[in-house]
Amino acid sequence: VQALVKAKLSQSPRLWLVTNGAQPVPSNNLVILGVAQSSLWAMGKVISLEHPELKCVRIDLDPQQTIKTQAEVLFQEIWSEDKEDQVAWRGDERYVARLVASRHQQGISQQQGDATTQKPLCFREDATYLITEGMGDLGLLVARWMVDKGAKHLVLLGSCSPDDANSQKITELEMAGASVVVEQADASDVESMTRVLYKIEQSNIPLAGVIHSAGMLSDGVLQNQSWSSFEQVMASKVKGAWHLHQLTQNQPLDFFVLFSSVASLLGSPGQGNHALANGFLDGLAHYRRGIGLPGLSIHWGSVAQVEEVAERGADVSLQKQGMGVISPTQVLESLELLMSGSDIEVGVVPIEWSAWQERVAQWPFLADWQETTQTTSEISKSEFLLKLNATAPNERRSLLVAHVRRKFALVLGIHHPESISLETGFFDLGMDSLTSVELRNKLQTSLDCSLPSSLAFDYPNIQSLTDYLEKTIILPSDDTGSESETPETILDKDSLELESSESLFSEINQLYENEIDMAVDEAIGQLDQLLE
Numbered sequence: 001v002q003a004l005v006k007a008k009l010s011q012s013p014r015l016w017l018v019t020n021g022a023q024p025v026p027s028n029n030l031v032i033l034g035v036a037q038s039s040l041w042a043m044g045k046v047i048s049l050e051h052p053e054l055k056c057v058r059i060d061l062d063p064q065q066t067i068k069t070q071a072e073v074l075f076q077e078i079w080s081e082d083k084e085d086q087v088a089w090r091g092d093e094r095y096v097a098r099l100v101a102s103r104h105q106q107g108i109s110q111q112q113g114d115a116t117t118q119k120p121l122c123f124r125e126d127a128t129y130l131i132t133e134g135m136g137d138l139g140l141l142v143a144r145w146m147v148d149k150g151a152k153h154l155v156l157l158g159s160c161s162p163d164d165a166n167s168q169k170i171t172e173l174e175m176a177g178a179s180v181v182v183e184q185a186d187a188s189d190v191e192s193m194t195r196v197l198y199k200i201e202q203s204n205i206p207l208a209g210v211i212h213s214a215g216m217l218s219d220g221v222l223q224n225q226s227w228s229s230f231e232q233v234m235a236s237k238v239k240g241a242w243h244l245h246q247l248t249q250n251q252p253l254d255f256f257v258l259f260s261s262v263a264s265l266l267g268s269p270g271q272g273n274h275a276l277a278n279g280f281l282d283g284l285a286h287y288r289r290g291i292g293l294p295g296l297s298i299h300w301g302s303v304a305q306v307e308e309v310a311e312r313g314a315d316v317s318l319q320k321q322g323m324g325v326i327s328p329t330q331v332l333e334s335l336e337l338l339m340s341g342s343d344i345e346v347g348v349v350p351i352e353w354s355a356w357q358e359r360v361a362q363w364p365f366l367a368d369w370q371e372t373t374q375t376t377s378e379i380s381k382s383e384f385l386l387k388l389n390a391t392a393p394n395e396r397r398s399l400l401v402a403h404v405r406r407k408f409a410l411v412l413g414i415h416h417p418e419s420i421s422l423e424t425g426f427f428d429l430g431m432d433s434l435t436s437v438e439l440r441n442k443l444q445t446s447l448d449c450s451l452p453s454s455l456a457f458d459y460p461n462i463q464s465l466t467d468y469l470e471k472t473i474i475l476p477s478d479d480t481g482s483e484s485e486t487p488e489t490i491l492d493k494d495s496l497e498l499e500s501s502e503s504l505f506s507e508i509n510q511l512y513e514n515e516i517d518m519a520v521d522e523a524i525g526q527l528d529q530l531l532e
């Protein structure tokens with residue numbers, strides 16, 4: 001991806017990510033032999049968001065087929081014209097990925113009220129439960145919940161010793177009747193993990209369940225990412241989960257829960273490594289279930305009051321993406337439901353679908369999810385271009401300036417777009433590489449064109465960006481300027497002006513109140529000058 005971006009090719013090539021037996025499909029053979037490649041699919045979602053121009057497609061080939069057949073299928077897919085971007089082949093069957101509602105879609109509290117037949121979840125007194133990230137916010141939240149539900153022996157694993165606040169929480173667990181062993185160990189280090197599991201075995205209180213929650217973030221858009229940042233993020237999730245799987249696979253566990261993220265379900269710009277690491281957890285849950293072991297991967301959305309998320313402003317960024325925040329109580333309610341059920345991979349994410357119109361319209365993965373949203377978004381997709389084309393040529397630039405300003409304001413969360421000066425640099429106003437990608441993508445969609453990923457760097461303020469867009473988007477299709485004025489063209493111009501005043505009315509309808517006030521003040525000022 002980095003090489004493709006650097007190459008600055010005039011026409012973007014298409015990107016196919018090809019895996020072999022990495023996706024679970026409803027076929028006879030449920031074991032995903034290519035589990036190690038499953039994470040690539042999640043990163044593909046981030047590639048699609050950060051670089052829509054690459055039209056990234058994921059194809060999973062059937063490992064049971066001969067290489068020749070696999071090559072033929074791949075050839076056929078590459079020349080296929082269809083819009084599917086997540087495809088798996090098993091035998092002669094072609095599968096496409098779709099997000100579907102889980103049985104719990106009605107809302108957790110409501111479901112719990114209705115679920116009279118479901119046995120309440122409880123934990124065994126005579127068993128040990130291991131929580132990696134046991135000293136993190138979510139880990140301690142879950143530990144407390146498990147103790148309240150009967151767990152008596154916990155092993156909390158973290159890479160550092162607990163700080164004062166967490167030591168206090170651990171003391172509270174002990175006062176509630178649990179014996180708590182704190183293990184300082186790196187989940188990605190096989191020797192440390194072997195030692196921890198050996199100690200549990202020696203305690204004669206058998207391990208009955210694992211919650212793998214360790215993780216860390218090192219965000220950045222893919223074009224600026226480094227391999228070392230990928231390694232750091234993958235260490236606890238990928239290596240840690242694999243060690244846990246291997247070291248416990250011969251023990252009769254009641255559950256093996258993996259804390260994944262919405263990043264691997266829906267993609268998350270600027271979190272390619274996080275999505276990739278969590279994609280492995282999702283694949284591992286399917287792999288384990290395929291070989292008859294327990295496995296559940298939960299794509300959590302942003303959890304409220306979890307320090308790292310709050311400090312990094314991820315809540316705000318997720319909300320801008322149309323996602324809400326889950327309360328700690330909802331986390332526990334969801335865990336209760338999911339750990340009592342039989343799902344393998346589930347998302348727990350509050351989503352404001354109206355903010356997702358662009359993606360719902362374009363992404364087949366969401367096609368079965370909200371058909372009504374899709375219909376409206378298809379209609380509105382090129383609304384701005386229609387408006388631009390219907391506007392008199394001499395008024396198009398100001399329309400474009402207002403449009404670029406609004407998109408920039410939206411991406412940066414600026415409430416008064418009109419306050420953004422045309423010459424002030426985007427980066428002086430708080431833009432970073434992630435928001436530069438968002439701005440480029442928003443303009444690409446609304447202008448229905450392909451734009452370079454270095455757009456905000458090459459044209460770093462509203463003025464220069466509008467100049468560029470005007471040259472590339474408006475002028476090539478604008479052949480009216482050179483025509484001499486004949487009665488017919490004057491007539492055409494009049495009708496154009498009529499259309500343009502209609503389009504201006506619809507533009508005015510979309511203006512913020514203070515923008516209207518400013519425009520009215522400006523017009524009155526001009527009239528005053530004329531009268532003088």
Ligand SMILES: NC(=O)c1ccc[n+]([C@@H]2O[C@H](COP(=O)([O-])OP(=O)(O)OC[C@H]3O[C@@H](n4cnc5c(N)ncnc54)[C@H](OP(=O)(O)O)[C@@H]3O)[C@@H](O)[C@H]2O)c1
Binds near residue numbers: 139159186213259
């Ligand atoms: N919080 C959210 O909003 C959210 C959303 C989606 C998914 N998740 C997932 O849920 C899990 C917990 O999230 P959180 O926000 O509670 O995380 P957190 O507070 O940042 O805690 C991360 C924990 O992971 C531990 N850890 C990191 N690398 C480790 C390693 N190699 N070995 C052992 N422990 C390691 C850290 O231990 P030390 O501090 O001792 O290093 C820390 O306790 C993560 O996997 C995260 O991806 C969280």
